[in-house]
Amino acid sequence: xxxxxxxxxxxxTFLATLALLSVALAACNKPETAxxxxxxxxxxxxxxxxxDLSGAQSNAAxxxxxxxxxxxxxxxxxxxxxxxxxxxxxxxxxxxxxxxxPQDDGSVCWYVGKDNRNITAQAYWENAGAITAAVSxxxxxxxxxxxxxxxxxxxxxLVGDWDEARLRGCCALQAMLGDASVEIEFGGSQATEExxxxxxxxxxxxxTEPLAVSGIAGNAAAQKWQQARYAPTDPCAYWTVADIQRLxxxxxxxxxxxxxxxxxxxxSGPRGRSDMVITVTPRNGYRTFRRENASFAASARGISxxxxxxxxxxxxxxxxxxxxxxxDGPIQFNAVRHDASIALRHGRLSIEQIRAIVGHAFDRIxxxxxx
Amino acid sequence: MRIRLSLLVAAGLLLAxxxxxxxxxxxxxxxxxxxxxxxxTSGDQEQIVAVTRADSAIVEFTVxxxxxxxxxPVNNTRMREVRREDxxxxxxxxxxxxxxxxxxxxxxxxxxLSSSTLAELKTTGRSDVIVGMVLGTxxxxxxxxxxxxxxxxxxxxxxxxxxxxxxxxxxxxxxxxPTRLDTIHVRGKxxxxxxxxxxxxxxxxxxxxxxxxxxxxxxxxxxTVRFDFPVAEPLVAQLQFALAGGPGVIGGFGGxxxxxxxxxxxxxxxxxxxxIYFDFAQATLLPxxxxxxxxxxxxxxxxxxxxxxxxxxxxxxxxGAFNLALSQRRAxxxxxxxxxxxxxxxxxxxxxxxxxxxxxxxxxxxxxRAANRRVELSRTCP
Numbered sequence: 001x002x003x004x005x006x007x008x009x010x011x012x013t014f015l016a017t018l019a020l021l022s023v024a025l026a027a028c029n030k031p032e033t034a035x036x037x038x039x040x041x042x043x044x045x046x047x048x049x050x051x052d053l054s055g056a057q058s059n060a061a062x063x064x065x066x067x068x069x070x071x072x073x074x075x076x077x078x079x080x081x082x083x084x085x086x087x088x089x090x091x092x093x094x095x096x097x098x099x100x101x102p103q104d105d106g107s108v109c110w111y112v113g114k115d116n117r118n119i120t121a122q123a124y125w126e127n128a129g130a131i132t133a134a135v136s137x138x139x140x141x142x143x144x145x146x147x148x149x150x151x152x153x154x155x156x157x158l159v160g161d162w163d164e165a166r167l168r169g170c171c172a173l174q175a176m177l178g179d180a181s182v183e184i185e186f187g188g189s190q191a192t193e194e195x196x197x198x199x200x201x202x203x204x205x206x207x208t209e210p211l212a213v214s215g216i217a218g219n220a221a222a223q224k225w226q227q228a229r230y231a232p233t234d235p236c237a238y239w240t241v242a243d244i245q246r247l248x249x250x251x252x253x254x255x256x257x258x259x260x261x262x263x264x265x266x267x268s269g270p271r272g273r274s275d276m277v278i279t280v281t282p283r284n285g286y287r288t289f290r291r292e293n294a295s296f297a298a299s300a301r302g303i304s305x306x307x308x309x310x311x312x313x314x315x316x317x318x319x320x321x322x323x324x325x326x327x328d329g330p331i332q333f334n335a336v337r338h339d340a341s342i343a344l345r346h347g348r349l350s351i352e353q354i355r356a357i358v359g360h361a362f363d364r365i366x367x368x369x370x371x
Numbered sequence: 372m373r374i375r376l377s378l379l380v381a382a383g384l385l386l387a388x389x390x391x392x393x394x395x396x397x398x399x400x401x402x403x404x405x406x407x408x409x410x411x412t413s414g415d416q417e418q419i420v421a422v423t424r425a426d427s428a429i430v431e432f433t434v435x436x437x438x439x440x441x442x443x444p445v446n447n448t449r450m451r452e453v454r455r456e457d458x459x460x461x462x463x464x465x466x467x468x469x470x471x472x473x474x475x476x477x478x479x480x481x482x483x484l485s486s487s488t489l490a491e492l493k494t495t496g497r498s499d500v501i502v503g504m505v506l507g508t509x510x511x512x513x514x515x516x517x518x519x520x521x522x523x524x525x526x527x528x529x530x531x532x533x534x535x536x537x538x539x540x541x542x543x544x545x546x547x548x549p550t551r552l553d554t555i556h557v558r559g560k561x562x563x564x565x566x567x568x569x570x571x572x573x574x575x576x577x578x579x580x581x582x583x584x585x586x587x588x589x590x591x592x593x594x595t596v597r598f599d600f601p602v603a604e605p606l607v608a609q610l611q612f613a614l615a616g617g618p619g620v621i622g623g624f625g626g627x628x629x630x631x632x633x634x635x636x637x638x639x640x641x642x643x644x645x646x647i648y649f650d651f652a653q654a655t656l657l658p659x660x661x662x663x664x665x666x667x668x669x670x671x672x673x674x675x676x677x678x679x680x681x682x683x684x685x686x687x688x689x690x691g692a693f694n695l696a697l698s699q700r701r702a703x704x705x706x707x708x709x710x711x712x713x714x715x716x717x718x719x720x721x722x723x724x725x726x727x728x729x730x731x732x733x734x735x736x737x738x739x740r741a742a743n744r745r746v747e748l749s750r751t752c753p
Contacts, residue, residue, distance in 0.1 A: 163479075
């Protein structure tokens with residue numbers, strides 16, 4: 001195993017641990033009575049109240065631990081820069097495998113705007129000190145982490161109405177007050193840390209005086225919206241063997257096969273047989289794109305630091321192409337379009353070949369390939 | 372009998388020193404080193420807090436935590452940057468370190484209340500505060516310590532009320548001299564969620580440096596017992612003066628009149644060596660000792676005819692045999708460092724340990740025990 005591979009493995013282990021920690025903490029945070037408060041009546045009211053997406057009113061006894069009671073839709077719309085496309089709804093953890101799916105006992109409130117740009121909010125109503133300590137330990141073990149410090153572009157640090165705060169990964173701001181905390185995950189948006197901080201301040205202020213709304217009321221509409229989104233199960237659904245051969249050339253037929261969540265492709269080119277691995281995230285792509293870029297940039301810095309500068313990986317650079325944004329880094333190429341992201345790990349592809357392969361997949365996603 | 376006489380003489384000197392040091396101020400400057408003692412069932416534990424950077428925006432503290440763990444002595448070093456603006460006006464204090472903590476906690480102080488909080492306590496007798504604490508750490512709860520506790524840090528809120536209307540002096544060894552520093556004594560019941568705790572603090576009555584000198588919660592107490600900081604008169608000059616038999620208490624409890632019965636005429640010229648730091652319960656010198664060792668070497672270079680005796684002294688925790696051996700090893704460590712690092716000829720240096728036998732203060736208090744843990748230099752006066 002090379003140094004780069006070793007670091008990447010550690011980085012992935014760290015990220016996976018953080019994700020697991022988030023899921024575990026979210027599970028711990030689920031209110032005991034939340035499941036019992038889910039009623040068809042509440043869900044129906046959300047569908048019929050589509051004109052008001054700022055948070056549905058409910059006649060039922062409010063769940064004191066409803067995460068959607070911390071921010072109004074309008075407050076998040078101001079940060080997203082667009083109207084919400086579904087009412088705020090209760091769902092699963094933004095880093096989990098089922099991210100974005102509504103759950104009546106969900107501990108996360110989802111706010112989804114135009115182009116599926118989204119921000120989530122959740123709260124730990126008590127024992128946040130233990131959660132912060134656990135997160136800090138994880139951050140300490142993630143070698144590329146900076147202790148969760150909230151450094152802004154001008155070198156100053158983000159300050160808010162909290163007692164202390166951490167930035168987890170690239171885009172999860174956890175702000176603690178007393179022994180409670182809120183977490184604003186803004187990786188699915190273009191929000192800045194400052195904007196996330198403003199949302200965290202508003203949410204912290206509502207821990208003791210939450211809004212009179214119900215997150216569950218938005219779940220039925222969110223369910224319909226999610227079901228309408230494209231999500232094939234086959235990670236290779238975006239290319240046929242003929243597609244690959246046409247896009248990359250070569251005399252021999254490529255081998256295309258699924259490998260877990262990835263699509264592994266072996267193809268022939270002027271310099272012989274080569275391999276590449278492509279990971280398509282058809283939903284939650286904005287968040288994935290932002291997080292992957294941040295974590296791989298940190299990995300690259302860590303590799304350089306580990307080797308006291310003797311190994312210096314090149315900086316990732318933005319690349320134009322048939323996507324909204326793309327970063328061509330030393331470890332991985334990442335691109336995003338309409339909340340779908342594509343990660344490509346390869347050895348010998350030219351940027352033109354990457355544009356062809358990735359652009360084809362984005363087109364297929366918009367055509368609903370594989371569904 | 373000798374010990375009792377020594378203690379009486381030392382007590383007299385302590386009083387004299389205290390009386391002369393009413394207006395001492397501790398400057399929050401780079402180079403300030405502080406020892407915080409924590410009373411625990413296993414003996415006094417110590418933290419060394421050094422100001423490693425102090426500019427107009429930031430004060431950087433480097434904190435060395437020294438404790439006895441299950442597998443022997445444990446040292447942890449942590450750093451924290453505190454903004455000057457928070458030292459001026461924040462009402463939040465986070466004095467605890469956890470694994471993975473960032474370098475800065477904007478909006479919080481570390482070992483201080485802010486100047487504005489101090490002013491409010493003095494003018495109105497009360498002030499709202501936020502105190503971050505990690506509870507459930509047993510008898511170290513009051514220590515501004517390095518903690519590993521799954522419960523994590525919580526921020527307690529409440530109001531501090533001034534206890535006594537006047538100032539309350541606390542005894543601290545300042546640059547080797549026992550000094551009474553004026554404090555404001557405050558107390559409050561702080562709470563978070565359903566949890567509440569009584570907290571007491573004694574805060575230095577200095578708007579430029581309102582440091583918490585003593586912190587008590589439940590059964591746990593921590594207290595600053597020693598400050599060393601750069602002074603206008605170089606340490607080498609102070610040592611030269613004391614060891615030459617100059618009058619007064621220079622550099623500590625001895626001085627020209629000799630706390631241990633020596634006198635300048637034909638007696639012992641003596642100086643207590645401030646600025647020497649060891650690993651907890653060990654004889655390993657810490658890097659913070661380098662400046663003082665350098666000063667001793669300077670004195671020896673300037674006075675080629677001098678020979679010095681390095682004396683180690685301890686408190687009474689741990690028993691006579693342990694402390695005698697420890698004091699001997701510590702004195703030897705200072706001698707070895709002067710020879711190895713500063714090329715002082717070994718023939719001019721002797722090292723002796725006296726253990727707990729020559730206290731200069733009562734061993735019943737944190738500050739008294741801290742005063743007794745010391746290294747002195749002596750030479751035979753001409």
